[in-house]
Amino acid sequence: MFLTMPDPSATTILEWYDRHARRLPWRMPPSRSRRGEYADPYHVWLSEVMLQQTTVVTVGPYFRKFLARWPRVEDLAAADLDQVLTEWAGLGYYARARNLHKCARLVCDDHGGRFPDTEVGLRELPGIGPYTAAAIAAIAFGRTATPVDGNIERVMARLFAVEAPMPDSKPVLKSHAVRLTPDDRAGDYAQAVMDLGATICTPRAPTCSLCPWQAGCRARAEGLTETLPRRTPKAPRPVRRAVAYWMTRRDGHVLLRRRPETGLLGGMMEVPSGPWAETPDFRDVPPVAADWRLLPGLVEHGFTHLQLELQVKAARIDGRTTLGGVWIPLEAFGDHALPTLTRKVVRHVMAHLGKGTR
């Protein structure tokens, strides 16, 4: 009978975690965390910010780079924002890098170099929202707190067969996660559920036969596993089009421009382009008169909320003009914070013009 279905418990998944926890650079292994040892708050904070909407595989190298260059929060606070942005380039969501730097300075200036050890205290720092505050409090300070990320939402939706669609069901999912949170080892519990979601209770084709909670999983009992969590359909993302202008001068330097500090790709370097216009009508108004040459093909880039299509035109122009940008030699592109969109444009140009800028 269904009445004998066991309730899922933190004990069950903590035992699983003790045997199967992933070894991650920022994580205290369960053999030690079980004894009340906690990972360095600086490491936990840095990793959690990087992990916001970003996969473990992607974050790994960035985490190592940052830690090698700035071993302590004081080192990061002493760095220039530009250095931080350059190291961050490619990770995306660049507001995180600005807030990271701002937060490091606040921790050093206002907290003596120590992170607040409570959820409420952490929540006041820039770039630390509900999830990250709870994660640091639990993982680095042993507080009883319940971070809820996408993994944990999915696991809870299945465990309790929550059929209401996200994001409306988020509060319900969180209440389930909170109810299961143990007073002791809350950090390990959260990391255990996240590991479970990442390796077993995956979005598609979960391997329920390996799941420590399989006996108590309502979605499994009702055959709903693959269909949960449900989600309200999202609006289609609009297409925008523009022309990017690849400008070179006689010595081969290229004109790049820094985007405004806030908003899309804030503070990142770009190949100057006209306004990103609605689909059918876009104007081609080159920034300077020159012998513009249209490169074949398009540079396409999808953001979360819009699809961008760039035509690229190239020309050699008078090296005395700057148009509010900076002349940069191709060899020095690596020293600058180039988001993927910019790198795509560079790659596109190289494919059609080659290094002899012509």
Add this chain to the structure above:
DNA sequence: TATTCGTGGGT
């Protein structure tokens, strides 16, 4: 409350 923030990998 709803948008606006990147990017890479999987299917």
Add this chain to the structure above:
DNA sequence: TACCCAAGAAT
């Protein structure tokens, strides 16, 4: 190909 999704936060 097109879509989904990933240790979310700020506005």
